[in-house]
Amino acid sequence: MNFTRRDGRRRPVPARTLAAAVGLAMVGALATALPATADQVPAHHEVVAVTASGSDGNLPESAVDGDPTTRWSAQSVDGADPQWLTIDLGGVQQVGYLGIAWHQGDRRQSYFDIEVSTDGEVWETALAGGESSGASLNFEPVELGVAPDTGLAARYLRYVGHGNTASGWNSVTELRAYLPNPDGAIVDDLSDLLPGPDPDAEPWTAPGLVTPDGTPYAVAEPAPANGATLDVRDYGADPAADTGDDAVALRAALAAAAPGDTVLLPPGTYDLISTDPADPTTHVVLRSGVHLIGSGADVTILRSALTEATSAGKVLRGYGIHDVVIAELTITSTFDGPFSDDSKDNTIGGGPTYGIYLAHQGPDGSERVLVENVTVERFQRIAIRIERSRDVTVRGSHIANATSVGGGGAGYGIAIQGAPGEDRYAYDDDSRHNLITGNTFDGRYLRHAILLQYYTHNNLITGNTITGGVLDAIDLHGEDEYLNEISRNTVTGGRAAGIALGNTGGGATQHDASGPGNWVHHNTLRGNREAVIVMLGSPTTLIEHNVIVAGQFAPARSGIELRNAPGTVVRANTITGNRAEGFWGIRLVPDPGDDGHAAGDPTDVLIEANVVTGNANGVRIDAGAGIELRANVIAGNRGEDLVIADGAEVIGG
Template sequence: MARRRRPALIRALATALAATLAGTLAAALPAAAAEGPAHHEVIAVAASGSDGNLPENAVDGDPTTRWSAQTIDGAEAQWLTLDLGEVSQVGYLGIAWHQGDQRQSYFDLEASADGETWAPVVTGGASSGASLNFEPVQLGVPPETGLAARYLRYVGYGNAVSGWNSVTEIRAYLPNPDGAVVDDLSDLLPGPDPDAVPWTEPGLVEPDGTAHVITEPAPAAGATLDVRDYGADPAPDTGDDAVGLRAAIAAADAGDRVLLPPGTYDLISTDPADPTTHVVLRSGVHLIGSGADVTILRSALTEETSAGKVLRGYGVHDVVIADLTVTSTFDGPFSDDPNDNTIGGGPTYGIYLAHQGPNGSERVLVENVTVERFQRIAIRIERSRDVIVRGSHFANATSVGGGGAGYGIAIQGAPGEDRYAYDDDSRYSLITGNTFDGTYLRHAILLQYYTHNNLITGNTITGGVLDAIDLHGEDEYQNEISWNAVTGGRAAGIALGNTGGGATQHDASGPGNWVHHNTLRGNREAVIVMLGSPATLIEHNVIVAGQFAPARSGIELRNAPGTVVRANVVTGNRAEGFWGIRLVTDPGDDGHAAGDPTDVLIEANVVTGNANGVRIDAGTGIELRANVIAGNRGEDLLIADGAEVIGG
């Protein structure tokens, strides 16, 4: 640590907590007013650094996140600065520390009116070491009157065990006639909207079934900031241009756009507060290139940076990223082996959009952007809504191995929890008009973890290592997959349910997904539903050109209860052993989620001119109604003994 300090325990009203945040926070704190003590809004937060647990986490109102940065012996102390927006009267602070019930944390506090001249207000402070909850910290003055400051700085000297400074949450309270009364941290956990109702229809609709119109970010009506004016040089190999990009974004106001003229911008350094990220996006600020073919952001991140990101926005809104390419210095080799985890390079993510505490990102547009030479996901959209990715291109992941490598676009909610009633729910993403070269993509588009009511439409996917459009078997529901063209995939064109991860990690997609009006050419399976994925509607798709291996089935249903297959055209697929529609026993994933098709309606489909027509190997409650199954080279209709089928 920078300085060895003799801990001086601050006056704290909180006592030991027996429970962790995974359970119920219960602290012996003085009773607060029903609405809690008044605190200041923090308009900006900055830090000397972080380990990826960002400074914003300390003021996001989410007790499950934290800011962390390590103070190393002989180095400067780590600091976290709050900006209240104007000089205000501050009575006292409330601070909650990560693992605060297991160790003391050591710190100073400073205050400033202008951010330049700082006055110490607490020297040699220490937490109680006995609480996960807010602990009140007085500022050398009575909390009833307080002191005047705009900026407050926490200066950390590590903890009793290590040099890590980890603050779960920090609040600046107004002067309080009742003294230094703080909130109960558990009260910060956001609750669900009591008026929220679940969705019952797929696609971009409201819960009552009326259309949901995604609101795009407002056009930039303010100033245009040229990154060259902030030190960025568009000539390649001329030094670090990330500094100039960050400076331009920092100088922008909401409604401004940051312009990148033609050139190659070498991104070498990372954000001072986030060692995993080159450039942090800001709400209301647009990042605009001069065309994806002429404005190149070239990242120097490698696999040595865990979760490395070129552009990221947490809890951002009204942002446009357009007319540029995100790439890296990775120069190969590439692999199309889905079992090869030995290669890879470049940043982990190209563009990373996610929630900040309880607030998702929203009203974000990514348009005419190319993303390539990334390890895991080109664009990740996590616990956010009203995000549009349009007219963009994705190719050349540096790895397609297991464990999440090589995805083009991934939309995801919260693992194991449907958060439809919360502000960080994952819904209403629109992925449209994009192109994917699947040669080195494990999946082109992937949905996972209780994401719902997204629209995937009008995209063109060529090739692919595994399932091109993949509902990943983690409860994603009521999504609409329509008017896409998927050609020549080594696995399914569209898949619902997934065996990846482990036998209990992936299984069924959720109910009510709608797959319609897609054109699927020469994939191993055009559409596959398995592992218990329920109530899928598959209609008006055209399945053609399965002339050669690996093409083996048009629509394949395994353990797919309640699936409706209606008005699809399956024709001209003459690969040996191909079946237009096939129902088979699902072996599950090492037996997990195994089963036969049940309660399936196959209606008004045209299955002609294929190697074979319709084959039902197993199932109960299967109904065939008004289909045209004729003119196939081999069997038109084959129903196994023991399969329970009505009609023919």
């Protein structure tokens, strides 16, 4: 099955140049110099380690990762105790000057000092009272009280932050230590650091787990553990509940492990109270090549004490990790209710924001990660978040009991996310080839069980069982997700759609259409409000071989509902036994759009070889153009079998 990608999908192009403060005099102790041209690239030292006094989850390594889309951030709340970031050059080097780029550097000035040391013990102030220009996102040259062509000797350089003109936050996008330069304090153009695309990358044209040419693709799993097994009890963990903070021991075991090792959690309840010293949003930071294995989801419990007071709080997180297994454990929290199933209630119930958070680090996505037989519950927003990563498998796991299901991202079970507004199929942080299979979801307190959003593609959602749901159970969130395969799932008793493509948001949220070529097939959908709904211009969806049954009571109202859904194919679905009052097996209706956009009628829709029998009603076409009915069995429905409104352009019958 092949699909032509819609207009706007393109071959890789060079990254946009960041705004530079050209012609503006640098203030304070900053030198007046421009970023280097392509033929005048200055030499800089390699950083072997970076540390910080703390962070808000934007980690210290993000300031030296060569990716201007990431940053280190930490808030100074006491002028006598400022936040700091230290780089280690690995040995004493001659440093001519620094280049620093600031987050929101074109909107505010940042205040800072620079200290230097040769041994990490004795520090000297090289620059006091530094100020950024407030006019640039680019590198700005920072002199160290000496001529940039001679510089000074240092192994360690420390940025001491005193906030900015708007707040106490210190946010450094990138920091570089340059060699002395006879031409003066010349810095790189930050846009040159943006990782480029693979020039040979080809866009995908077929859905599911395939390569760009359509060849089947097997999701890569982590390398097997072949090293030592480290028991967390040997590092101070106590499996008895309420016996102190076990997060310290778990972090120590992970730190002691080498790639290929396993960190083992024997049966018990492990109380996670403290957060990582470098990341106050996270209990435990995962490490590449190190597996984290419990003794069974019913007997190994990680109980988080994080609350809504910890913004973006995470129980386990991995940025840019690879070859990691997380298995045989439960992630829960000290939140003790009550739960809400009100989708309009934005009150955050409590607990950590995320159970497991997997994402990219700089230009590198996480990959070859397996989450197996893990239960996640009592979380605020997303149980398992997979962002700008690939080859992540979640299987045999159970998700339930979000502490809030209100708008703005609360109460999602598993979310796969790409980059907003940009198809990164040619980049290393492309979101694709993730597999969600064989999981169960108790949807009573889940806004969405499984969600795909932004430019994520060629993922497979298969063999999952979802019972109940506050809103759409499997939701393609109307933000360009494309060529995904949704197959062989069972969704029962949802208050909204079993499977939805396109999403109304309105106002500032402004969700829109899903991307082209998503494939929905061989699912069993029982008693949902709509079994499958496509809206807001989501194009070229293939909906086939689904079984839609048991819609005998409200809120069941339609089997397959198409609104503004150009090029949709509805083929060989069985829709039967749905007798709720007003139910229609297949219905095409005008789309009113969302906050003034994406309104329209169904167009160029093929409805072929479907069996629509024994329902309250059969097929109703209220509007549309280029609608073709071919070889369907539409008979034996209690009310109307087929209704075509005046003005609808329909071929066949």
